[in-house]
Amino acid sequence: MYAFEYHRPTSVKEAASLAGQAEDMKFLAGGHTLLPTMKLRLAGPSNLIDLGQIAELRGIERSGDTITIGAMMKHAEVASSAEVKQAIPALAEMAELIGDPHVRNRGTIGGSIANNDPSADYPAACLALNATIITNQRKIAADDFFQGIFTTALEEGEIITQVSFKIPSQAAYAKFRNPASRYALVGVFVAKHADGARVAVTGAGSNGVFRVPEMEQALSGNFAPEALDGIAVSQDEMNSDIHADAAYRAHLVGVMARRAVQAASARG
Amino acid sequence: MTTVSLTVNGQSVTADVDPRTLLVQFLRENLRLTGTHVGCDTSQCGACVVHLNGQAVKSCTTLAVQANASVVTTIEGIAEGGDLHPMQAAFREHHGLQCGYCTPGMIMSAIDIVNRKGNALDEQTIRAELEGNLCRCTGYHNIVKAVAAGAQAMAQAPVQQAAE
Numbered sequence: 001m002y003a004f005e006y007h008r009p010t011s012v013k014e015a016a017s018l019a020g021q022a023e024d025m026k027f028l029a030g031g032h033t034l035l036p037t038m039k040l041r042l043a044g045p046s047n048l049i050d051l052g053q054i055a056e057l058r059g060i061e062r063s064g065d066t067i068t069i070g071a072m073m074k075h076a077e078v079a080s081s082a083e084v085k086q087a088i089p090a091l092a093e094m095a096e097l098i099g100d101p102h103v104r105n106r107g108t109i110g111g112s113i114a115n116n117d118p119s120a121d122y123p124a125a126c127l128a129l130n131a132t133i134i135t136n137q138r139k140i141a142a143d144d145f146f147q148g149i150f151t152t153a154l155e156e157g158e159i160i161t162q163v164s165f166k167i168p169s170q171a172a173y174a175k176f177r178n179p180a181s182r183y184a185l186v187g188v189f190v191a192k193h194a195d196g197a198r199v200a201v202t203g204a205g206s207n208g209v210f211r212v213p214e215m216e217q218a219l220s221g222n223f224a225p226e227a228l229d230g231i232a233v234s235q236d237e238m239n240s241d242i243h244a245d246a247a248y249r250a251h252l253v254g255v256m257a258r259r260a261v262q263a264a265s266a267r268g
Numbered sequence: 269m270t271t272v273s274l275t276v277n278g279q280s281v282t283a284d285v286d287p288r289t290l291l292v293q294f295l296r297e298n299l300r301l302t303g304t305h306v307g308c309d310t311s312q313c314g315a316c317v318v319h320l321n322g323q324a325v326k327s328c329t330t331l332a333v334q335a336n337a338s339v340v341t342t343i344e345g346i347a348e349g350g351d352l353h354p355m356q357a358a359f360r361e362h363h364g365l366q367c368g369y370c371t372p373g374m375i376m377s378a379i380d381i382v383n384r385k386g387n388a389l390d391e392q393t394i395r396a397e398l399e400g401n402l403c404r405c406t407g408y409h410n411i412v413k414a415v416a417a418g419a420q421a422m423a424q425a426p427v428q429q430a431a432e
Binding site: 001002003004005006008028031032035036038039048050052076099100101102103105106180182 | 270286287288309310311312314317320323324325326329330331333334336377380381384397399400
């Protein structure tokens, strides 16, 4: 790991001010992507701004038809939150599928979303649950936030403070995990909202998380696994690597989408 | 250098560290607590698991400075005087180790599982919860037996359980 200067602000304002002054800086959330990347010297920021001591980035709150989660909430905290389990059980279950117990005790929702790893789980939840990403500067719809692999709408120095999810009437996440990394080879999050269904896929796309309009249209008419019969995603834009080729991933998208709808329907 | 102050195994520790010092490096090299191991150094294997504010974390993927003002418990901190922690005793009794390299992390994870899931653990739960700990000897069968027995023993030893 290359040397860096470490900063430990206690407010978002202080963090943003530090970010404005510090050259070549990165924010540190749970550190479970950034620190391994720095250990490999694939990243070597001169300044590291630790968001871990900022109380205002924590908390889970339900209000009307949304549940809002602080950016520094850890995966284990989301997975075990009574409010999340009650409002969107699929979201708590998804958080429980990230990494392993130790990773879930450190990794954060804000870090996952800001990183936008093409195989991360949270980006799929954000798209399917019509989330709003709230930063220290503005509110960004999830549909506008994720802009390709490891790319988001965040500006330099902008800090995610909260993520607000729309509570659906039914939802589920089906994940086919890489058994070694526990990242999603393919993960499909489906949600039924009052204004229609949403289907978001992670792990599969060569350009990161994406929605599947054909599936959404079919499920908006009939939220049942058989509604997806005959709908296939093209392998042209699928990721292909040593773990699975594009055709396999494209096939898995259909399989996992059916499983997710089945699970959501079974929950009632 | 950055000053870090924390409590390790019940003792207050303050040190000036290079900010890039990993928690596991700090424990092993500054404090000479070499019971916490470095296996893969890539957050996969779990040999470096310690408790940070009562929760199991991988100390190879945590900076020492991130543990500022925190409470850390390592494998050296769970025995009560000369008495092994019930989970340590169960690993010995059930031969839950072969080479022993993964054992500190296994035991710290096992105690964390009991703290979260209670004392009656079935095999499926133990195997699922241990997914962040690798045993390259593949000695899982006895590890699972040891965790189940240790979990039950922890229920009968409330004083030692409170050593956390």
